[in-house]
Amino acid sequence: MLTDLVDDASALAEVEDPLEAELAGAFFVAMAQSGGDETMAAFAGALVPAIESRGTRAALTLLTAIGAVAGDAAGPVAGSAQQAGARLTGGGVAAPSWADDLAQPLTAGPFTRLYDDQDTMSVLIGVFQRAGREHALMIMVDHQDCGAAEEIYLLGAEDLPTAVAAIHQDARADGVSIRTKKLGAPEFRWYVEQALEARAVHDEEDGPGDVPAGLDLIDGEDGPGYAPLAVLTRSRLEVLPPARRPRGATASRHASGRTAMDVLQQLAALIGSSGGPASFGLDLPAQRRAQPAKLPPKRKKSNGPAPVYQIKVSLRGAKPPIWRRLLVPGDITLNRLHQAILAAFGWHGDHRHVFDTGYGQFGRADRDLGHRSDGPVTLEQVAPAVKDKLRYTYDLGDDWEHDILVEKTTPADPAIEYPACVGGRRAAPPDDCGGIWGYQYLIEVLADPNHPEHQDRLKWLGLDDASQFTPDTFDLDQVNQRLRAR
Structure with a gap:
């Protein structure tokens, strides 16, 4: 486990945005937090020194990321990591590329609270700046669940x-009116701390003696889940003035208890399945990622005809592969490529689709989903090179995911x-x-x-006999007929 944990941190040393490193550190601290004081002590007193003993830049990278999580929430873990990192630095180990940015002061504001006129929910928004970069935290609060934090979103300020x-x-759309109130930093901190405290207790109650049901270390899209984002949020609150309850606001009172070995075993399993700490902040869901790269310009007529892509x-x-x-x-x-893929696979096309690229997500334009229109965007804009x-x-329900690889490019053949x-x-x-x-x-x-479902499935497929169902066949001529018909 330790080998995977440290070695996988090597890629983290060269990330451009130090926020990704903070997320990796927040993930580590969230694991320690979930087991209470015993686990915090185990992480600080045993696991952190074991990382330090590796003596490599990858080890220093991970320690620096953990040490960046400030405040009481990180307890002895961050402090232990900071001390261990200082010793490695003093011994001549090279610091990660983002260490200087993390050393710069963190500033904050403005702060906003959105709430509905029926008092069922509110949204707390805080903006933070460091080293010329700006991001926002958005905490969704459910007033019908003791005012607990329901979700946390990390967004680029833009x-x-x-x-x-x-x-x-x-x-x-729901017939509800939203009101907006600007908050001072102390009031914002109070609201957020109340929401996080209520959620922490609910999570513990949902999973007594086991992994709390709401721990959510990694979400469904392999980005950071609620727990590390809550750690990051508490770390951000540390730069604000002491909390002050707003006039008329009602405090939520909850109190929170898991063994160190349980947490360490879960950490080992998560490292093995998630790709290690280097992946904790590198594949965020669309609404939590930084702004994608700027889309390159389209081909001009003066550039000549476009090459043919073999993809x-x-x-x-799919096993066996399809x-x-x-x-x-x-x-x-x-959009035309979407139509070609539909024809190639025989999808009927009645569902939504999306292309995930290094330049954003493209499909049917949808501001809520963060999808831009795929109509004006070309393949060579989002995949300009071989490989x-x-x-x-x-189908964003069944989620038929396809990997598209550019294998080679050739001049167009007039005969094809x-x-x-x-x-x-x-x-x-079948769809x-x-x-x-x-x-x-x-x-x-x-x-x-x-x-018992054999006959029903045959009827659904419109088949008289199972021998007519031939998943192992591929008909090239039929595929090209569908392509020409599109």
Whole structure:
């Protein structure tokens, strides 16, 4: 576990935004916090020294990230990490690239509270600045759940107006009015501390003697979950003046108890499944990521004709693999590529889709989801080089995720009608069968004539006999006929 923990931190040393390092440190502290004083002592007195004993830059990187989590919330863990990091630095170990930025002062403000006229929810927003970068924390508070924090969002400050507009839009759709109040730093700190305290107690009550149900170290998209974001939030509160209860506000009173070994075992499992601390802040959900890179300009006529891209589109999670190899013009729009993928896999196209790229998410324009229109954006804009990759998801319920890899580029052949399919493997799953796991279950049902759902599934597929279901076949001519028909 220790080897994975430290070695995986090497990639963290070169991240551009120190906020990602703070998230990795917050993850570590969240693990220690979840077990109470015993686990905090175990992390500070045993695990941190074990990390230091590695004596490498990766070890110093992880210690610096942990030590960046300030305040009483981090307890002895951050202090122990700071001391261990200082010893490694004094011994000549090179500091991570972002260490100087983290040493700069953190400033804060403005602070805002949004609340509805029916007193069911509120949103606390604080903006923070360091080393020329600005981000916002948005804490959603459920007044019908003892005023507990329901969710925490970490956004680039430039994304905040869009997020606030979405809150107002959703409220109007529900017939609710949202009011806005500017807060001073002490009042903001009081509201947030009350919400975090109530949530902490509820999480402990939900999972007595086990992992608290609301611990949420990693969310469904492999970004930071509630727990590390709560640690980061408490660390941010430390730079504010002491909390002061606003006039008329009601305090929430809750009190919080898990063994050190339980937490260490969970940490080992999470390291093995998540890719290590270097991944804790590097794959944030769209609403929590920093602003994506600026989209490159489109090809100009003076640049000449676009090359043909050979791309391999693979359905994630499919075993045996299901894939299609397509030839498409480099200047094909993402929407047209979406249509080509539908044809190549036989999807009927009645569901939403999105392309995840290094330049943002593109699909049907949706401000709430953070999706920009894929109509004007071309493939070569978001994948300009061979070996570039992007993700395409069809049906945001079943989540048919596809990996798209640019294998090579060639000049266009006048004799070929593009898009064209030149290879593939296996039939694609039928639409609406429940995602990749539902498809695997469907195969099992159809392979067993005695299964109680066998006949119902045949009827749903419009088949008379299971022999007509041939998931191992791939019909190249049929795929190209569908491509020409689009």
